[in-house]
Every structure is written in structure tokens, then in C-alpha cells.
Amino acid sequence: MSQQNIFDEKVNIKEKVEIDIRKPNKYNVIIHNDDYTSMEFVVQVLVGVFKKQVVEATKIMFDVHKKGRGIAGIYSYDVGVTKIIQAMEMCEESGFPLKLTLEEE
DSSP, rough: OOOOOOOGGGOOOOOOOOOOOOOOOOOEEEOOOOOSSOOHHHHHHHTTTTOOOHHHHHHHHHHHHHHHHEEEEEEHHHHHHHHHHHHHHHHHHHOOEEEEEEEEO
């Protein structure tokens, strides 16, 4: 009488895997107006950190000046936070209290 080992049998297991791929949420980087930061410096930040052309940066700067805030750019969360950190470093070096925030779009 031969004994069969239960581990000798091959077992095929099929697993159904569903992958849900979504685009990352987008966030607006907002520049807020204050009474101390110069218009020229806001344009510098927009050109240097946010890679805007001077004409577009000037338009955003006027939005900040006239409306109290302007959208510097729309990014994923991580990129938006990185841009804010870079801008804040420029502000610190220049002594301006420019405020930037991140808002979900």
C-alpha cells in the first residue's frame, strides 16, 4: 500500500487583483498680499520658483496686489509643498514676510 503525500499535489491558485489608478489631487499654491513685500519681489518669486514668464508673473502679482491673493500654480501636493518651501527660503533670505498657502483645487 503506497501512501500519497498531500503536498505532492500541485495546486493552482488564481488571485484577482484590482488596481485603482487615480490621478493625484491638485492643489493651488496661493500667494497672499501683505503691506511689506515689494511687487518686484513677488515677480522674482514667481519667475524663480514657479518658472513663470515675466508677463504672466506680473499679471499674478497684480492679482495679489488688487484682489489680496493670486494663484502661483497648480501642483500635486508634494510639488506644491516643495515650491512653497523654496519660496519661503527666498523670503527669509530677502527679509520679506510673504505668505503662501496650499489649497485643494
